[in-house]
Amino acid sequence: MLESARSRLKAWTVAGIGTAAAIAVAGVLGAFGARHEPLPVLAPASRIDTGEWLLRPLKAYVTAEKYAYGTLLKPGGKALVLELEMTNRTAKSTKDYFDVLQASPATVDPATKPFIVLTRDSTMSPELHPGMPERMAYIWQLPDGAAAPASFGLTVIRKTYKPRDNLYGLPGWFNPTPAGTLTIAVGAGPDSADIQP
Template identity: 35%
Template structure:
């Protein structure tokens, strides 16, 4: 009888601990969801030109414009579109060459008709950015196509996404950059560039 009671006690204790663990996990997930859904107006404000540590990258947003000029590599873009151009300084802070740059910036709120993914250009040679080597700062232009008829705002607001390095992830126990989240927002005047030789 005592053995049966001991077994019952262990079973109840195990179930109680599993239930508490489940409630803690649910609470953590709920908190992350709430934080992720916070209004973007509550984000830390970043000054144009301010260098921001976003984990994998160090980024400084410098200027923004709308232009009908050719892109840095000479491409004129699709017919019926113009270019939203953001200039920034970018530094790969990791120990490996990386091309994972498309998640760094987002236009917030989005401009009507803006393309989903921008193209990144290296300004030192006007080529499309393939990858950035560690520790070498680069001046970069980020270009989105927007419809010709779209009237952009006078002030552009961009959010910056950061990531966290984990030496061992939970799935494969491998190192990597995880947990992307918006870490701040920068607002800057959106100027209209006169027609010239490039974006």
């Protein structure tokens, strides 16, 4: 009986030491595995391929006008506007562009989603047709009392096309991942010059 108790105690001790060692090794490997390569820095005037979209930033500015491309701003508020050329690279019309750009939380409240407008007629969130470049405006309401930034950062999100997804076996754009970061200078107003390549 005593020998049996000793055997069990020895087995538990060895198991405990083994578990602690496994946890320690996993922690060390996890710490090294958590290191990520920095994202590529994208040129502000470059054409950026996100899979679904070809983007070309044109200009950014802050406006305190009552309307920005038909979008009503809060009284006394300001909006950060980014104009860019967007080309739909897919085979059908889509408006899957709401998450292709993520503004830096240092400039814009992450909970604030931009209004997205077609600049030529102020249509809100239109579907864009394949192969037709369109000038679009992303409009973020700035926090009350915020000063106009000299520049702001964006993360560009890329998706991958799959002819068949794992769940429904249908084609689509999946796996959004950061493609790179972009820093855009902010001009003095809507009449600011476009970014020159």
